[in-house]
Amino acid sequence: MSQNLPRTDPRPKVRLYVEQPLGQGQHIAVSQEQVHYLGNVMRMKPGEAVALFNGRDGEWRGVLTALAKRGGEAECDGQTAPQLNPPDLWLLFAPIKKARTDFIVEKAVEMGAARILPVQTEFTNSERIRRDRLQAHAVEAAEQSGGTHVPGVADLAPLARVLADWPEDRVLWWADEGLAGSDPIADPAPAPAAILIGPEGGFSPTERARLAALPFVRRLSLGPRILRADTAAVAALTLWQARHGDWG
Numbered sequence: 001m002s003q004n005l006p007r008t009d010p011r012p013k014v015r016l017y018v019e020q021p022l023g024q025g026q027h028i029a030v031s032q033e034q035v036h037y038l039g040n041v042m043r044m045k046p047g048e049a050v051a052l053f054n055g056r057d058g059e060w061r062g063v064l065t066a067l068a069k070r071g072g073e074a075e076c077d078g079q080t081a082p083q084l085n086p087p088d089l090w091l092l093f094a095p096i097k098k099a100r101t102d103f104i105v106e107k108a109v110e111m112g113a114a115r116i117l118p119v120q121t122e123f124t125n126s127e128r129i130r131r132d133r134l135q136a137h138a139v140e141a142a143e144q145s146g147g148t149h150v151p152g153v154a155d156l157a158p159l160a161r162v163l164a165d166w167p168e169d170r171v172l173w174w175a176d177e178g179l180a181g182s183d184p185i186a187d188p189a190p191a192p193a194a195i196l197i198g199p200e201g202g203f204s205p206t207e208r209a210r211l212a213a214l215p216f217v218r219r220l221s222l223g224p225r226i227l228r229a230d231t232a233a234v235a236a237l238t239l240w241q242a243r244h245g246d247w248g
Helices: 032-041 098-110 131-145 159-164 205-213 229-244
Strands: 015-017 027-030 049-053 059-068 071-081 089-093 115-120 171-175 193-197 217-220
Touching: 015 131, 027 032, 027 059, 032 059, 032 071, 049 071, 089 098, 089 229, 098 115, 098 131, 098 229, 115 131, 115 159, 159 205, 171 229, 193 229, 205 217
Parallel strands: 015 049, 089 115, 089 193, 171 193, 171 217
Antiparallel strands: 027 071, 049 059, 059 071
8 A cells, every 4th residue: 555545545346447647746638438427426525535456656646626518537645455457368269259259358367377369260250359349348348357457459460470470488288178187288388478269169270380480389278078169268267377376
């Protein structure tokens, strides 16, 4: 807790993501959409406190100084939590149905993915995504989970292009449904790392052959059963975080 706040001062429960720098005495603009949420949904009034974070400066207590239809303002009066970034773990996944894609992004944020990369495979069900909408889901998940980091959501890109530009020092763990029912293949390695989750129809024979041939790719077993794509994402993130992440 910041020395600027008494130890009896409770940490605000309502959290807002903002883009401005945060610091003692800083005045922060509150958007029209956020004002609607604070005033009409949470029934908050000027003088009450919210938690503010921007993904860089930790979490700060902000006292609401104005709430108007076109926007509001809050003033920072003490830091309530330091900046805590997740391990350097990326999640790559093939988009599926809208609600389940939203679920993957939400859970990836909650479970500490540092970056989220949707990829287009031969059997991907969705040919386009709304990156701005998925990024908004990431912000909401960070607000609700108490995190101070918001992972960036990349534009949908062909898997082949992502693999061609892959950084050599980052291990890519391929959650291979072909390993279901077999003995586990290796333990996930520490960061920098990434996890690849395939589409509902699995990877094509061509994609499987290419993945198996790449020197930075490792096959990962997720147990004796074939999991749905959204379940596989949660299972793989859990496995990595439990062994190499920030859960300890």
